[in-house]
Amino acid sequence: MLRLFITLILVLAAAMAAAQVTVQEYPLPPRLHVHDVWADPAPDGPVWFSAQRSGQLGRLDPKTGKVDLIPLGQDSAPHGVILDTDGSPWLTDGGQNAIVRVDPKTKAVTKWPLPQARGYVNLNTAVFDRAGVHWFTGQNGVYGRLDPRTGDLKVFDAPKGRGPYGIHATPEGVVYYASLAGSYIARIDAATNQATVIEPPTPGQGARRVWSDSTGVVWVSEWNSGQLSRYDPRTGQWREWKAPGARPRAYAVYVDETDKVWVAEWTGQVMLRFDPATERFESFKSSSGTADVRQIHGRKGEVWTPESAADKLVVYRYR
Amino acid sequence: MFGLVVGLSWVTASAQDGARLFQRCYACHSLDPAERDLSGPTLRGLFGRRAGTLNGFEYSTAMREAGQRGLTWTTETLDRFLVDPEEMIAGVRMGGVRLRDPADRRTLIHWLQNAAK
Numbered sequence: 001m002l003r004l005f006i007t008l009i010l011v012l013a014a015a016m017a018a019a020q021v022t023v024q025e026y027p028l029p030p031r032l033h034v035h036d037v038w039a040d041p042a043p044d045g046p047v048w049f050s051a052q053r054s055g056q057l058g059r060l061d062p063k064t065g066k067v068d069l070i071p072l073g074q075d076s077a078p079h080g081v082i083l084d085t086d087g088s089p090w091l092t093d094g095g096q097n098a099i100v101r102v103d104p105k106t107k108a109v110t111k112w113p114l115p116q117a118r119g120y121v122n123l124n125t126a127v128f129d130r131a132g133v134h135w136f137t138g139q140n141g142v143y144g145r146l147d148p149r150t151g152d153l154k155v156f157d158a159p160k161g162r163g164p165y166g167i168h169a170t171p172e173g174v175v176y177y178a179s180l181a182g183s184y185i186a187r188i189d190a191a192t193n194q195a196t197v198i199e200p201p202t203p204g205q206g207a208r209r210v211w212s213d214s215t216g217v218v219w220v221s222e223w224n225s226g227q228l229s230r231y232d233p234r235t236g237q238w239r240e241w242k243a244p245g246a247r248p249r250a251y252a253v254y255v256d257e258t259d260k261v262w263v264a265e266w267t268g269q270v271m272l273r274f275d276p277a278t279e280r281f282e283s284f285k286s287s288s289g290t291a292d293v294r295q296i297h298g299r300k301g302e303v304w305t306p307e308s309a310a311d312k313l314v315v316y317r318y319r
Numbered sequence: 320m321f322g323l324v325v326g327l328s329w330v331t332a333s334a335q336d337g338a339r340l341f342q343r344c345y346a347c348h349s350l351d352p353a354e355r356d357l358s359g360p361t362l363r364g365l366f367g368r369r370a371g372t373l374n375g376f377e378y379s380t381a382m383r384e385a386g387q388r389g390l391t392w393t394t395e396t397l398d399r400f401l402v403d404p405e406e407m408i409a410g411v412r413m414g415g416v417r418l419r420d421p422a423d424r425r426t427l428i429h430w431l432q433n434a435a436k
Contacts, residue, residue: 095417119342120343223358
């Protein structure tokens with residue numbers, strides 16, 4: 001009887017937590033192939049997104065639903081978008097093989113092409129460290145750095161060749177990236193530019209994206225294994241949790257300001273929220289049958305997702 | 320003799336250009352069927368294959384359905400696909416990746432006809 005009562009309480013608590021999350025969908029112009037998203041940290045501020053198929057930067061005003069599109073140039077096909085501390089969007093533009101910055105006021109586009117000798121690197125994702133250096137990945141097997149103050153751009157061969165994908169920095173400014181084809185994460189030493197491979201416990205897991213929590217613990221979405229994993233740089237210890245459902249595929253990961261971990265899972269086409277304290281997943285869904293969420297970002301009380309297959313930005317609001 | 324030299328240099332340049340253009344595909348596709356953990360299926364044996372049917376690869380619903388409707392990879396269908404995958408197969412997972420230049424597509428497809436055998 002007591003066990004039944006405790007189970008009921010747990011189910012009720014989970015239902016109440018889920019009820020505290022509301023979902024709002026913002027339609028985008030059709031077939032942009034929205035890829036990544038970045039929310040301005042200001043409440044109600046703009047939400048920026050990369051439109052890979054159309055070669056544009058997008059800007060959504062969440063108060064009105066109005067969408068502006070800024071063309072980035074011939075052959076543009078941007079993958080990632082991030083904001084610098086001044087609120088300017090930066091894109092990793094695979095189509096142009098260039099890092100691209102857009103002035104949010106004038107919409108002027110500035111490009112830093114990769115060295116021609118490097119050839120096509122398939123630019124993927126970027127992050128700024130605390131010193132303002134822009135670090136990026138190229139899925140063909142590189143990572144690199146751009147100093148926006150001097151324009152100095154360097155590209156390095158990644159360990160184990162092709163695969164570098166998602167990249168993020170801890171609050172202390174230490175940069176980590178994930179290698180999808182290489183099945184590892186790496187820590188970059190900003191002083192030497194060296195990347196040190198850190199192998200997750202599951203071989204061939206397909207580490208796709210990484211995100212740091214507020215304490216510098218690194219969370220990893222594993223595509224091949226369908227796991228969410230956690231690496232603690234202080235102890236070197238790993239933990240792993242299989243996402244719910246049959247044959248899950250964990251594409252993207254993001255840690256919110258309460259240190260709960262959000263995962264985009266593709267087999268069930270759901271958004272998952274993982275509570276590290278209880279080690280339980282909650283599941284949320286928009287109205288889209290197939291969403292194909294490729295990246296996640298947020299700000300206080302909000303998690304934003306780009307639905308590449310449904311031409312939508314979707315926000316999950318929580319208290 | 321001069322014609323032979325010019326012809327050979329064209330073939331060499333074309334092969335180099337094809338290999339260079341294949342870098343657009345390289346992150347997700349391999350020509351080695353043993354490399355199984357990439358985001359896209361191996362391109363070995365591509366020509367003549369029904370779309371969405373390679374054993375052991377998890378295709379999107381859109382690609383599987385395109386194959387069920389009869390799409391088979393040929394030089395012509397691959398050319399149409401590469402110019403705008405989403406236009407040809409709505410909902411395909413590589414819908415954001417395009418090779419707009421017709422000459423680039425011709426060179427890449429010509430190169431793949433040998434490299435993907």
